Amino acid sequence: MSEGSNVKFSEAEALAFHAEGRPGKIEIIASKPMATQRDLSLAYSPGVAVPVRTIAEDPAAAYDLTAKGNLVAVISNGTAILGLGNLGPLAAKPVMEGKAVLFKRFADVDSIDLEVATEDVDAFINAVALLEPSFGGINLEDVKAPECFIIEQTLRERMNIPVFHDDQHGTAIITAAGVINACYLTGRDLKDVRVVVNGAGAAAIACTELIKSMGVRPDNVIMCDRKGVIYRGREGSMDQWKSAHAVDTDRRTLAEALDGADIFLGLSAAGALKPEMVKAMAKSPIIFAMANPDPEITPPEAKAARPDAIIATGRSDYPNQVNNVLGFPFIFRGALDVRATTINDEMKIAAAQALAELAREAVPEEVAAAYGGKAHSFGADYIIPAPFDPRLMEVVPAAVAKAAMESGVARFPIKDLEEYRTQLKSRLNPTTSVLTLAxxxxxxxxxxxxxxxxxxxxxxxxxxxxxxxxxxxxxxxxxxxxxxxxxxxxxxxxxxxxxxxxxxxxxxxxxxxxxxxxxxxxxxxxxxxxxxxxxxxxxxxxxxxxxxxxxxxxxxxxxxxxxxxxxxxRVLDAKPGCTPFGIHVLVGQSHTIFMADTTVTERPTSEQLADIATQTAAVARRMGHEPRVAFLSYSTFGNPEGTFLENIRGAVRLLDQRGTDFEYEGEMAPDVALNRSLAPIYPFSRLTGPANVLVMPGLQSANLSAKLLKELGGDAVIGPMLVGMAQPVQVAAMTSTASDLVTLAVLAAGGIVR
Ligand SMILES: NC(=O)C1=CN([C@@H]2O[C@H](COP(=O)(O)OP(=O)(O)OC[C@H]3O[C@@H](n4cnc5c(N)ncnc54)[C@H](OP(=O)(O)O)[C@@H]3O)[C@@H](O)[C@H]2O)C=CC1
Ligand SMILES: CC(=O)C(=O)O
Ligand SMILES: [Mg+2]
Missing domain, CATH: 3.40.50.10950 (Rossmann fold)
Structure with missing residues (x-):
């Protein structure tokens, strides 16, 4: 779609993406069984009366008995949709649904979009304030300035849950982290830098306030809007928020303001920054062109004008994505987990510092590998972590939660922060980040x-x-x-x-x-x-x-x-000593199960079962999971006895002899493998958690299970993936979609499945 970007799609594809299957991007799934009459009487009347009375007596119990504590509303009136302007609440819905799914994808926060049809400040405030019982937090989005300042301020005062205007503070936090690191790389001190901010709206004002609070001198910041420089004494198109940043200067246009400037922060509109303006900036200029969907200047244009520049945009398809998506999911995760009453400055600064520090740390192997081992080390093309960096989920919420506790706004303090970090890591399914990295x-x-x-x-x-x-x-x-x-x-x-x-x-x-x-x-x-x-x-x-x-x-x-x-x-060989086999991967929000052999050998021998276990465990590990292998059967540890168990027992004995670096156990039925509540009955079992690699006893049960789960289960299914060939070749299912094929091609080309 845009020149030099590394992700391309047509407008038709963007529409088809949203229209295909269930229209839009979200759906609601019950988190409790709803199958029987008894389930329904517990979930609804009469059973539901019990939590109702409990919450009426003790409102804090709502966090334990309802979804409130993990639920954030993304609320907009559509008056500043990205950089597209005031297109109204209905047109804002795709963006707000998008924010809601990003909350889930990146930080396991449940979220729903609410579009409010009013531009009247008081009506909007009332509509939102009345929703307090429903949510653990409120994320205001794409509400234009200056109304957004009054709206957020009033709601923060009226509501006892975090209210956060993402375009202001989310953007400011990420921008601050990026500015800290870009200055570090170019040897600049915040107190000396000359900054030009283009845009004087929600995002621009908040970013300016935050960098000033971090040490940038107010006299060194020139803010511009559509009319040019906001100078002291200017008349027309002014308000109290713009006035607060007006400076004494003779400069009147953006071009004049940028002459000799160190930093450009663009929070305005596409194409507002011209190459000749960039040419006039100081040595090693820092250019953050953050307008969405199209930046003030594209990185190729900026780079052509100034090869020595550090360039960031709001988009995911160029290096250095300075976008609030790096912040809001993780900031709310931390705030919700301590049941914070607000998101205060201490929490915001903690998030900015955590982000800046993370970018400077050695990049973990899996992230580096994804960039061919080179691009992602701290430097001009990597001043800020990428949103899919799995470390974000561990580091940012913990920093925010800690700051909330230290600043006294946590209602539910976390006792052991180390333990909390471990829990955070396990909330996300590593498969999703491994796929993104692949x-x-x-x-x-x-x-x-x-x-x-x-x-x-x-x-x-x-x-x-x-x-x-x-x-x-x-x-x-x-x-x-x-x-x-x-x-x-x-x-x-x-x-x-x-x-x-x-x-x-x-x-x-x-x-x-x-x-x-x-x-x-x-x-x-x-x-x-x-x-x-x-x-x-x-x-x-x-x-x-x-x-x-x-x-x-x-x-x-x-x-x-x-x-x-x-x-x-006929043409291609198996790897020496291998019988090729198939793996189906079932991917849920927080679990991934590898099932094998689902495609090739009808009655695997003990030797083959042991090999399947070993190779599937290796694939699981390459996809970010510590393998726990269960050899499945209708029988659990000899009960009932049967004639078909010997192959399985032989495989377990072979692994015992070979010695492995993964857990395995069998024979066992699927419920014993997957449901930990049965573990106490088998205290001798060597599995320390639910199995995630299921070695099937034969092709009948394997292929049937995989296909039934694909058609009837709720998980996404990857595969079948072919393992054990000398050269990487993949055989897709006849029912594959185009994106299934792309995923297989990527996994095969990257050597993750081999
Ligand atoms: N990367 C990121 O994470 C984020 C990026 N943004 C981007 O920032 C931009 C502004 O969003 P937001 O603050 O919410 O919107 P607002 O409507 O609150 O503010 C828009 C501001 O941009 C100014 N503006 C518009 N066009 C120009 C131009 N050509 N030259 C100079 N100034 C201009 C307006 O000037 P005036 O006052 O004269 O009307 C106004 O001050 C959008 O493009 C948005 O996508 C926003 C949030 C996050
Ligand atoms: C990223 C974002 O929130 C915006 O562009 O408005
Ligand atoms: Mg926005």
């Missing part, structure tokens, strides 16, 4: 991926997303009409894709030789081999991989799984 890693080291079924729309959509996302180079196997199909899917320049057609491909004779050599003693005649190379797409695609034309291969949507595997295996 996607980033693919961008840092793009690989060549063969899409064997280049005539299928779903595959072409995946290839387009894969290429346009910058994850790698798709190689499309298909006939001459593939470019037309791409054009039909909205690609303007199909010729920019790589195609391989077996009818015209120059290395076909070489492929036939290679395959004949492999198959001549397995009952195949040369003629048959030539026919397969020419006509069977999987054989041809596998030969491309075997001859080194690509790094990995994806197939599977046009043929049943077993048939695709057989075709690929």
């Amino acid at each position: 996607y980033e890693g693919a961008k840092a080291d793009p690989k060549r991926v063969i899409f064997a079924e280049g005539e299928e729309d779903v595959v072409l959509r995946a290839a387009i997303a894969f290429r346009d996302g910058g994850y790698g180079i798709p190689i499309l196997v298909g006939r001459d009409d593939v470019p037309d199909r791409l054009r039909a899917l909205g690609v303007d320049d199909p010729e920019s894709f790589e195609f391989v057609n077996s009818r015209t491909y120059g290395r076909v004779p070489e492929m036939a030789d290679y395959l004949y050599e492999r198959l001549q003693r397995r009952g195949y005649l040369r003629r048959e081999v030539e026919r397969m190379v020419n006509q069977d797409r999987n054989t041809f695609a596998a030969l491309l991989l075997a001859l080194g034309e690509a790094d990995t291969l994806i197939s599977g949507v046009t043929r049943p799984y077993g048939q695709t595997i057989r075709q690929l295996r």
Whole structure:
């Protein structure tokens, strides 16, 4: 969508993303069973009367008996939607739903968007204040200045739960962290820097106040709005908040203000900063162009004008995302966990410092790996952590909670902060960050991926997303009409894709030789081999991989799984000593389960079961989970006895002999593996927590379970993923969507599944 950005999508895709399936981005899911009459009588009348009376007697009990304590309302009237202006409350809904899901994704805070149809300050204040019983906190969003200042101030006074105007304070906290680090990198002292703030609205005023409170001298800050410099004595388009930042100066335009300035903070609108203005700034200028969705200047433009600049934007698709998403989820997490009555300055400063310090720390291996091991060390392209950095969830809420306790606004102090940090880590499913990191890693080291079924729309959509996302180079196997199909899917320049057609491909004779050599003693005649190379797409695609034309291969949507595997295996070998097998990964908000072998071997031997356990445990570890393996059966530790248990027991004995670096146990039924309440019955079991790797006893039960869970269970399912081949090749399910295929390609290319 925008030049130089590393994430591209069309307007049609953005609309389809929001429209597909259940419209919008949120839904509500019951956190208690609602299946039986008894469930309903507990959840609703008559059972519900008991918590009602309890809360009436003791209001604090609402935090224990309802969702209040983890529930934040994202409230807007749509008067300043991002940098798009006053487009009204209904149009604000996609942004507010977005903020609500970011709360959940990044900090496990439940959140709901509320759009209020009024621009009247008092009406808005009343509407929000009356909601206090429902929520643990209020996140005001995209309410324009100057009304937002009165609204927030009044609500903070009236309400006894945290009220936080994200565009003011969220933005200010992240900006402050970025400014601290950019000054550090360029050897500047806050008390000497000359700052120009463009914009005099909610975000700009709050950022200016915070940097001044941190030591920037008021005389060194020039603020501009649409009319230019806000100078002392200016008339027109003024209010008390702008006046507070007016300075004595002869400068009148943004260009004049920027002459020799050290720092530009843009909280205004797209395109407001011109390259010639940037050229006039001081040495190593610091440029934060934070307008959304399009910044005041794009990083490529700014860099072209000033190669020595440190540049940040509000977007996730350029380096240095200075965006309040780095703050609000984690700040509320900390505030909610101590049941804070407010979010005060101490908590905000603690968050800013924690963020700034985190960026300077050694980047953990998994984050560094995702950037090809280079880009993400503290420096001009990494002045602030990325929102998906898993350390944020541990560090920022703990800093905020601690500051809340020390400043006396915590109603529910945390006794052991170290223990709290451990709990915070476990609240997020590491799979989601590993997947995000895998996607980033693919961008840092793009690989060549063969899409064997280049005539299928779903595959072409995946290839387009894969290429346009910058994850790698798709190689499309298909006939001459593939470019037309791409054009039909909205690609303007199909010729920019790589195609391989077996009818015209120059290395076909070489492929036939290679395959004949492999198959001549397995009952195949040369003629048959030539026919397969020419006509069977999987054989041809596998030969491309075997001859080194690509790094990995994806197939599977046009043929049943077993048939695709057989075709690929004619050309490609398993890893020495391995029987390839399949893993389905079930991903929930706070759990990930790896289930194997779900695709290949009908009755695995003890040896095979032990290998499946070992290799699946390794995949689990690469996806951020400490493996706990359960060998599943209908029987738990010999009860009931049966004739099919010996293979499983043999696998456990083999692992005992081999010695492993992961926990394993079996045989056991799924409820014993997953439900810890049964653990006391088996005190000798070696599992220290619920199993997360389930080794299935046979293909019948494995494949049935995986497919039933995919169709009926609530979790997202990744896979099947093929493990144990000498070269990275993946066979997708015939029901795969384009994004399933992209995920498989990314995981295979990144070597996470192998
Ligand atoms: N990266 C981030 O995390 C965040 C970014 N923002 C961005 O900051 C911008 C402002 O948001 P917010 O403060 O909530 O909105 P407000 O409506 O409260 O303020 C907008 C301000 O921008 C000024 N402005 C608009 N266009 C220009 C221009 N061309 N030149 C100079 N000033 C201009 C307005 O000037 P006037 O007073 O003359 O009308 C006004 O002062 C948006 O683009 C938003 O996306 C906001 C919050 C967070
Ligand atoms: C990020 C944000 O809140 C805004 O641009 O308004
Ligand atoms: Mg906003």
